Amino acid sequence: MEYILEMKDISKTFPGVKALDHVQLQVRPGEVHALMGENGAGKSTLMKILMGIYTRDAGGEILFDGKPYMVSNPKEAMDMGVAMIHQELNPILDMTVYENIFVGRELRKNGLVDKKAEIEQAQKLIEECGLHVSPKETLRNLTVAQCQLIEIIKAISVNAKVIIMDEPTAAITDREVELLFGHIRRLKEKGVAIIYISHRMAEIFSICDRVSVYRDGQYIGTGTTTELDEGQLIKMMVGREITDVYPKLEADIGEVVFEAKNIVRADNKVKGVSLSVRRGEILGIGGLVGAGRSELVEGIFGMHALSQGEIFVHGKRVKISSPEDIIKQGVALITEDRKVTGLNLSGTVNDNIAMVAIKKLLTHGLYNKGKARRASEEYIEKLNIKTPSADQIVGNLSGGNQQKIVIAKWLLNDPDIIILDEPTRGIDVGAKRDIYLLLGNLVRQGKAVIMISSEIPELMGICDRIMVMCEGNYSGEVSREEFSQERIMTLASAIKV
Amino acid sequence: MKEKSRAKSLISEYFIFVIFIALVVVLTCLKPSFIQPANLVNILKQASINGILAFGMMFVIIAGGFDMSVGSTVAFTGILAAMLGQGQYPIFVPLIVAMLGGLAVGVVNGVGVAVGNLPPFIMTLGTMTAVRGLALLISDGKPIIGISESYKAVAASSIFGIPMLAVFLVITILLCSFVLSKTVYGRRVYACGGNLLAAQVSGINTTKIRISTFAIAGLLAGLSGFLMTSRVTIAQPTAAESYEMDAITACVVGGVSMTGGVGKPWGVVIGCLLITVIANGLDIMGVSSHWQKIVKGAIIVLAVLIDVKGKSKKR
Amino acid sequence: MKEKSRAKSLISEYFIFVIFIALVVVLTCLKPSFIQPANLVNILKQASINGILAFGMMFVIIAGGFDMSVGSTVAFTGILAAMLGQGQYPIFVPLIVAMLGGLAVGVVNGVGVAVGNLPPFIMTLGTMTAVRGLALLISDGKPIIGISESYKAVAASSIFGIPMLAVFLVITILLCSFVLSKTVYGRRVYACGGNLLAAQVSGINTTKIRISTFAIAGLLAGLSGFLMTSRVTIAQPTAAESYEMDAITACVVGGVSMTGGVGKPWGVVIGCLLITVIANGLDIMGVSSHWQKIVKGAIIVLAVLIDVKGKSKKR
Amino acid sequence: ALTGCSSGTETTEESTGGDASAESGDGAYKIALIQQHQTNAFQIGVTEGAQAKADELGVELNILSADQDAAKQISQIEQCVSEGYDAILFEPVDPDGLRDAAKAAADAGVIMINIVSACTDWESAGISAVSCGDNVKAGENEMQHVADLLGGKGNIAILTGPSSTTDTTARLEGYRNILANYPDMTEVIAPADCAWDTAKAQSTVESWLSAYDLDAIVCQNDGMAVGAGNAAGANSGIVITGLDGTPDGYEAIKDGRITGTVAQDGGLMASSGVEAAVTLLDGGTLENNLIIADSVWIDSSNVADYE
Ligand SMILES: Nc1ncnc2c1ncn2[C@@H]1O[C@H](COP(=O)(O)OP(=O)(O)OP(=O)(O)O)[C@@H](O)[C@H]1O
Ligand SMILES: Nc1ncnc2c1ncn2[C@@H]1O[C@H](COP(=O)(O)OP(=O)(O)OP(=O)(O)O)[C@@H](O)[C@H]1O
Ligand SMILES: [Mg+2]
């Protein structure tokens, strides 16, 4: 039999949105099959139908192993041999690592949970993934990246015939990605089919065999990665050619507008790091998972207590005890975890856009919904956000579009200094490019940007300077002329004595 | 097609309203005197105190909290008001003192929750018990009698046939709706309840916002206490037992989400009318107290069930 | 250094225990008879019914729910038990029927919440009202008297000086702790409360788990109803008013998070003892009932506050 | 009755033996009073009456409140026994439910006295004396006056306290005893449980009045009668009566919102109870171990005498 999985003529309608319109997908045993498409193309929706989380509209059919496949919940899907890593992370924060790995398929001995065996197996799996956490650690104490790795471990340790990975690498760095690929290759050898969703072009070409492309809920086509090149693939996805993936707009670099000196966090996750950024400059911060980059900017932003450190905005020393203080100085922080610190998921697009810059949406001191809507619509347009309207509940948007809402809500406040922590996480190529251009235009207007990213090509593409951190310390800096992947990686993995 | 789906989504948003109308129609058929003006005035009066409490509660719940103490606060402030409302001071003195008393309880709750990081349930359960004790203590466990005629007149009088109590309710509704939907403060209340951390990171002083929502609930409980004493002409330390439940029910029935961030003032108005109409309807039909309990419980659950199902059909 | 921080983290985890011990010491100093064996036996008896309820509540809260109906269920099942416990059947008949009655209420709650998608608060508030009505209806509003001697003996007897009530409590504690910490089911209860969606996509039948937690709470409420009737030798339809509050308080004081997913059985034991000891201690010190309310509210808030602060210091 | 009496004396002997040792410790007798609750004027009257008598007789009195919870009251009795009290006065939350606890306490040598209402078959429950009102009689008293005022004919409605409490059921029994004699007096609506609460009574009666023609509203306490009176308005022509005789009721009688009330003197019941306890502790005997405080009808003609 040629296909392990065949989805034919699948449609799905949400109120106001036709998320999938008669699409198809064929997956062969032992292949890595990429799903690609812009944000909101319907990739996650298609996979959730496969998992039994959504019910598809009437019509269409799904064949698994040649037999009709009918599931109404994830348990049935898993029993059939389909597992999934979800795009929106689903950790149970108050449980330990080993409990999370085995949730829903607990190991048993004499009918009871076999805690010891679970811990042992978890330990093994964790080590194989190159993760350094104790299986007994609570997930609440881990970083987003570590949680993402736990999700990966959880899915690949299931005995499945098809594993769906919905943007598994959005929060992790190259080193972990390589380890993940190792696992994928081993699974392939065992004949397991992988459905791989990612917006990172390089990954698609290095690990996937075939690609299916979707656009606006429509099926565009399928091809093998050996026959397609990046340009063709992008064209299939966005419907037009994109030549420069990392456009760099030239801007005049002026005086230092923001400076943080010797930042030490009270919890010692950042151990004395300084940084400064100039008007018109894009400063990148690179490093491996756990380097403490997020911790640094969150400390600067007043989200955590600092035990030492001085912050200067436009040369003036400012005292920061809460985000409120630093926002008043014209600084913005697009945080790493949109679900936890970015969005009000139960609120509408309007509500979220108005969260920071509400003062800009007033008439006679009162909140003007019309103004808020116009502002939302402006950014929906500017950032190409796919939503039926500005009144949509943000929780219903696709992952990438949610990320764009976070960016929009901060940009509306018109900040002078913009700090972005993994801003392109889960964003499609076209939209990434839009964001780079947007950042470029901002620095042209005399603003300053600090961007944390785990994608080194991205940093090298648009930054003027890259600072690298390692284990909570500053480990070096590279200027645009000296950019090289090796240089940055060396600094990132510098062993401190 | 698009028109139709829009009409559908409108109906599903205002579904509880449809349920409410249906209930009114049923009650009218069963007992025509239900719809008589005299009884409608009764309903307005009966809805007032719970309505005012529910609006305070709405702020707290939308901001992600929960307040068990409002019933006790009504009793406590009612006693304060009765003590000062014996005619020795102008009528606004008991009003102000009652509202300040309520405010104080609310601020204590808010500080406990927002600064002390206590779960709202436990914090307000604590004040619920303690404030009830306080009410008993200052009244020595006995009802306070002897309030002045002008104080009694506050609740007993009407303007153009509309009872004063209802006027207070309407003012509260208008003010609260305005604050929630039109002011920066109101939007921030939603933001706090929707995602506290995100609100904080967005530069909102969430501590202040959360304290203030409890303060509003307390303030309105104080107002209710003042009105309660005027309505029943005495102040009982045991009054308003479990009124917080009715207030919370009105909110939830009206579509305010217990997890915070979601809820519309008009929904709470309907929720509160629904509860009052059920009690009033059962009373005038002469249903025995035992059956009333069963029926009331069932109707509330059914109303919310139909509402939830009506909304989710949309998907 | 590592040793020290480990000791610290141990203390902070068991902080509520430290608070409890402190309270016991204070009470003993104020009133030495507090620590007499006779009084300790009293405390055990007094803690039993609330303790059993609290353990049922624990399942519900850990799974992310909330149950307002257990008090009414105690009254309702107490009446069932009293009707069947007049000596006409062997003693296990009222026991089983009471537990089945409780189970039925629990299943209704669970289905409403897990299948009907109702907010737990509103669903169980509905059953709380309705079941109370049912209790009044079947008893015709009057206490049921005349239970058999052997039924009375259930609560009145002791084994080796330990009252039977406490034996029931201890069995409940052991069973529940075992289920929660050792079985797959228990693990899944935590998962449901920790992140319902995650549990669902991990292949857990969350509907079944959630219904079952309400069922357990109902079942244990049924057991409590049976014991309650034996203890007071009659069954009152108005009994156990607001016992759900004490059960919830015991859970929260004991570190069970109202948002679900967090909580340890031993914490609930302490929470429940703490509440009982406060009431008992204040009674034997002769504190007036009005002051008792104030002090009780304050102590609960303070205990949780100290616990929260003690824990957060760790970070 | 004979056996009941003798068991009563036995208990007395035992207890005098028991408290001799306790007495040597601190001189004054230690007496506990466990009230049903302490949240209305009647109950506070009980508290004050007992305290005043205890002060007068120089005994140590500790007052507890059961908050209307039978289980709690049982616990409190057990607690008082283990605390070594010489006598326990209690106001039973339930006439049947407290019997075993009382018996156990009496068996442990504590003098048990019922106040306000009596336990069923109290003598065999080891209770030495009862000082109470008679709720059935008070109810009869109230309803009889209503019947007289209405001329034995009319539509009536009843507001009760929480169903199943002894006050509620006994008073209702009294009402029904009288109603049995007046076939033309009809209960047009089922009795409503307003849980002693004025506001609840007020709402209920407001609703009723818009749908029913009522000639009388008979309430089981004054608080609810005040609520009914508020709903009907002063001098409404509807006979509204209460029970208890508390200041809020008197105030409403004076301004015509309610017609009358049946007063029971809780303070007297309590002080007689304390007195009886002390007599028994002193080794004396009681002339009569059932002391009943009568109820009186109060209306606008005699309310001034009772304030
Ligand atoms: N629960 C929902 N309710 C309403 N609309 C939804 C819901 N889930 C998804 N949608 C809509 O369906 C469309 C497809 O979303 P989907 O999440 O499948 O996109 P995606 O291809 O995974 O995008 P991304 O790359 O951003 O993750 C989007 O327009 C989204 O707004
Ligand atoms: N809550 C926590 N408790 C204990 N350790 C933590 C906690 N959060 C983070 N850490 C540790 O702090 C260090 C830095 O975390 P983090 O991974 O967020 O850095 P990062 O450079 O921002 O990485 P990335 O952005 O790629 O996720 C890591 O060693 C991590 O294990
Ligand atoms: Mg997606």
Ligand SMILES: [Mg+2]
């Ligand atoms: Mg990070």
